[in-house]
Amino acid sequence: MKETIDIILNECLTELDNNPTQDEIQSVKVKFLGKNGRLTALLKGLKDLSPQEKPLVGQLVNLARERIEAKIAAVEEAVKQQKLKEKIESEYIDITADFTHGKRGALHPLSMVNKQLMEIFSDMGFVVKEGPEVETDYYNFQALNTPLDHPARDMQDTFYITESILLRTHTSPNQVRVMEQSRPPIKMICPGKCYRVDDDATHSPIFNQIEGLVVDKNVTLCDLKGTIEAFSKKFFSDSTKVRLRPSFFPFTEPSVEVDLTCSNCGGKGCRLCKGTGWLEVLGAGMVNPFVLDNCGIDSQIYSGFAFGFGIDRMTMIKYGISDIRLMYQNDIRFLQQIVG
Numbered sequence: 001m002k003e004t005i006d007i008i009l010n011e012c013l014t015e016l017d018n019n020p021t022q023d024e025i026q027s028v029k030v031k032f033l034g035k036n037g038r039l040t041a042l043l044k045g046l047k048d049l050s051p052q053e054k055p056l057v058g059q060l061v062n063l064a065r066e067r068i069e070a071k072i073a074a075v076e077e078a079v080k081q082q083k084l085k086e087k088i089e090s091e092y093i094d095i096t097a098d099f100t101h102g103k104r105g106a107l108h109p110l111s112m113v114n115k116q117l118m119e120i121f122s123d124m125g126f127v128v129k130e131g132p133e134v135e136t137d138y139y140n141f142q143a144l145n146t147p148l149d150h151p152a153r154d155m156q157d158t159f160y161i162t163e164s165i166l167l168r169t170h171t172s173p174n175q176v177r178v179m180e181q182s183r184p185p186i187k188m189i190c191p192g193k194c195y196r197v198d199d200d201a202t203h204s205p206i207f208n209q210i211e212g213l214v215v216d217k218n219v220t221l222c223d224l225k226g227t228i229e230a231f232s233k234k235f236f237s238d239s240t241k242v243r244l245r246p247s248f249f250p251f252t253e254p255s256v257e258v259d260l261t262c263s264n265c266g267g268k269g270c271r272l273c274k275g276t277g278w279l280e281v282l283g284a285g286m287v288n289p290f291v292l293d294n295c296g297i298d299s300q301i302y303s304g305f306a307f308g309f310g311i312d313r314m315t316m317i318k319y320g321i322s323d324i325r326l327m328y329q330n331d332i333r334f335l336q337q338i339v340g
């Protein structure tokens with residue numbers, strides 16, 4: 001009997017010796033220790049033995065059982081450890097590894113500046129509006145007090161699509177669109193692409209403008225100056241000063257040209273400002289009563305100021321870019337110098 005037990009024991013231990021999987025361990029358990037297992041069968045057979053043999057064989061079977069159980073526990077622990085090791089290895093992250101980021105995209109300088117400008121004006125209470133790039137002659141010119149035969153049309157060489165449809169030459173038509181759709185108080189800013197038959201170092205056939213419009217009771221030229229000053233200080237620097245010069249636009253009366261102290265030399269005079277200390281940055285004025293009345297806003301009660309400037313020009317000044325065309329060629333070497 002002892003021999004039989006030893007054979008079973010050895011057979012069982014051998015099966016457990018060969019790096020068994022969890023499933024294999026399970027079948028060994030069933031095969032030897034289960035309800036119909038081989039060792040269990042021996043225990044069941046004890047009742048047929050003589051009273052002298054019973055305790056002896058019983059003890060041997062129990063010893064064998066204990067050894068098998070100990071072995072199973074050890075093998076199961078090994079399997080568990082192995083699984084844990086594999087999991088750790090597969091999830092390993094070397095936090096000390098030299099990790100250099102791949103190249104990331106960045107906003108185009110014009111988009112970046114546009115975003116900054118919108119943030120500044122939004123903080124000052126302006127509502128951002130947009131309008132169509134393909135415009136009618138009415139909104140682009142006539143409603144802005146520029147009839148067909150008006151000499152001011154020569155100021156802007158226009159891309160016409162038909163006789164009465166064109167690519168907008170400025171963002172000013174949105175003054176009219178907004179005034180037609182809303183009542184004062186109005187405080188809006190409108191960025192967008194504009195088009196003109198023009199192409200040199202400071203003019204591109206496609207360029208970006210921002211239009212600003214404020215209409216309410218008692219709006220004055222002082223409000224215009226204060227608004228431009230507050231904006232310029234935020235966009236350039238706190239020491240920026242503003243100067244107004246008389247000018248002409250059909251849709252404003254009076255009209256002004258706005259200069260800022262040169263952001264490059266602070267007003268001392270340099271190459272950027274051609275020695276004058278001032279940079280001409282925008283056109284502006286008090287909204288012409290004709291335009292207000294034309295949009296159904298009573299010019300006896302309300303007044304307003306408007307301004308328009310080139311986002312391209314602002315970007316060029318801020319980053320010292322000398323040729324506007326660089327911003328439309330998308331040469332990555334140039335763009336990286338600006339946005340990093």
Ligand code: DAH
Pocket residue numbers: 169170171172211212249251252282283284285286305306307308309
């Ligand atoms: N639209 C003008 C241009 O493109 C700029 C301008 C001047 C806009 C005076 C205005 C303004 O709103 O009041 O040259």
